[in-house]
Amino acid sequence: MSLDEAHEVYRESYTKHTNRLCEETPRWDYWFSSGPYHGEADIERRHRLGLEQVTRYVHYYTVTAPQEVVWTTPAGDPAIELGFEINLDGVPVRGYLDQVTTCPARPTPWPRDLKTGNLPGDAFQLAVYAIALLLNYGISVTIGDYWMGRSGKPTLPYALTEWTVERVTEEFHQMDAAVRAGRFEPKPEPAKCRFCPVQASCAYAAA
Incomplete structure (x- = not known):
């Protein structure tokens, strides 16, 4: 194109x-x-x-970086907006992976998330994608990155080796337990509250 x-x-x-x-x-x-x-x-x-x-x-x-290309799944589908469903010890997780990228210098595919705005604070999103690739395709991912629209290039690779299946599973179990208990601890920040659709009615709003 x-x-x-x-x-x-x-x-x-x-x-x-x-x-x-x-x-x-x-x-x-x-x-x-x-x-x-x-x-x-x-x-x-x-x-x-x-x-x-x-x-x-x-x-x-x-x-x-023309050598970087979109990975193709075993079914022959380009891994763009790649849907996935995984079960983490009873907690179902469904999502879409922006891109899975590969190149000759890195033969193992890695998850790449496209960002039009700010850089996320951590690698959790990439870690979830890495676990999805492991459970659905048997690919052991060690890195991931964000491609930033503002700069026109990817970030340095994020190491994902510490994000094991067990660790990601524990994170989702904690979130699932909080939702079921109706426990939503406020963490007001002006930069976040400013874009919240209910901030005008929220007692904790910091915007």
């Missing part, structure tokens, strides 16, 4: 989903702001930023 074709796919998708959201919430003052950008102005700004990130993505895989 050429850059122009990729831009066109983005424009069509952005327009389609923005129009859908406008029908659901036609009043701009009800839309979340992004810093000084409100409603309609933010829609135009994000459209431009999205095109810039598409450009960086295409450039990375065609110029910077």
Whole structure:
């Protein structure tokens, strides 16, 4: 796919989903702001930023690192938005993996998550994907990374060897127990609360 074709796919998708959201919430003052950008102005700004990130993505895989390619599953499917279901000792987990990447220098495929915004605080998401690849395909993953749309390149690899099946299972069991008990401990942070849809009604809101 050429850059122009990729831009066109983005424009069509952005327009389609923005129009859908406008029908659901036609009043701009009800839309979340992004810093000084409100409603309609933010829609135009994000459209431009999205095109810039598409450009960086295409450039990375065609110029910077053409040797990095999407892994193909044994069934012949490209591992893009790869759905998975795993059972962690009684807790079912379902998700989608953005990409599984491979290259000659690293013959073992690794999970890559695409980020258009900020870098996550830890490697837990990548660890879950690594366990999914192990349980579903028998692939022992030792690293993973995030591809950052703002910079147009991946992060340094995150080591995932300490994220064993047992450790990831324990994390999900703790989350499952908390949900069943209705225990949702507040962890207010201005940067997070600002984008929370219920912050206006939350006693713990820090935004």
